[in-house]
Amino acid sequence: MKFFIDTANLEQIKEAQALGILDGVTTNPSLMAKEGITGEVNIINHYKAICELVDGDVSAEVIATDFDGMVKEGEALAALNPQIVVKLPMIKDGVKACKYFSSKGIKTNVTLVFSAGQALLAAKAGATYVSPFIGRLDDISTDGMNLIEEIRLIYDNYGFETEILAASVRHTMHIINCAKLGADVMTGPLSAIEGLLKHPLTDSGLAKFLADYQKGN
Numbered sequence: 084m085k086f087f088i089d090t091a092n093l094e095q096i097k098e099a100q101a102l103g104i105l106d107g108v109t110t111n112p113s114l115m116a117k118e119g120i121t122g123e124v125n126i127i128n129h130y131k132a133i134c135e136l137v138d139g140d141v142s143a144e145v146i147a148t149d150f151d152g153m154v155k156e157g158e159a160l161a162a163l164n165p166q167i168v169v170k171l172p173m174i175k176d177g178v179k180a181c182k183y184f185s186s187k188g189i190k191t192n193v194t195l196v197f198s199a200g201q202a203l204l205a206a207k208a209g210a211t212y213v214s215p216f217i218g219r220l221d222d223i224s225t226d227g228m229n230l231i232e233e234i235r236l237i238y239d240n241y242g243f244e245t246e247i248l249a250a251s252v253r254h255t256m257h258i259i260n261c262a263k264l265g266a267d268v269m270t271g272p273l274s275a276i277e278g279l280l281k282h283p284l285t286d287s288g289l290a291k292f293l294a295d296y297q298k299g300n
């Protein structure tokens with residue numbers, strides 16, 4: 084299972100990278116704005132900075148919502164660095180753009196996916212990644228995990244190579260459940276990733292080992 088961090092915060096990206104378990108980064112316009120990164124030039128420079136910090140794939144989202152605009156923006160983003168994955172919204176022109184990029188060998192991430200039908204279309208269009216937003220489904224009292232399960236079944240039925248990138252992960256249990264259901268990738272905040280580290284028996288066990296060592300020395 085690949086671990087992506089879902090942030091545009093360079094410090095958090097560095098911290099996750101230093102842990103040695105990071106496989107990539109996802110961003111979106113809201114995450115960029117949260118870090119105060121605005122304007123085309125700053126955004127482009129920020130993507131470049133992120134690519135320098137990590138080895139893996141970095142999703143960069145297009146702003147255009149029409150086919151020609153998405154192609155123009157996506158090609159410019161992809162030219163920045165081979166690590167860039169063009170992130171496209173799950174709308175009609177997004178599907179067309181996905182097909183365009185996949186036929187040119189440019190990596191894509193189809194985002195804002197909330198149903199199995201949308202995920203099926205993304206796979207048909209040759210998406211590298213499909214991003215079902217599990218946390219946002221949970222937010223409206225719909226079990227996000229069911230969607231991961233459905234997509235896994237459909238993709239396995241037909242051998243689709245599109246990777247299921249569980250997005251909108253909010254906490255540690257989301258990661259565990261995604262792993263159980265066979266999501267290929269998860270993207271979440273640093274807090275959810277670091278949450279995997281924690282267990283009170285680890286802490287108390289380590290404290291006892293250290294105390295016992297001190298007694299003998």
Ligand code: E4P
Binds near residue numbers: 109194219251252
């Ligand atoms: C996915 O790529 C999105 O950036 C992200 O996971 C959305 O998460 P949110 O629902 O917590 O905003």
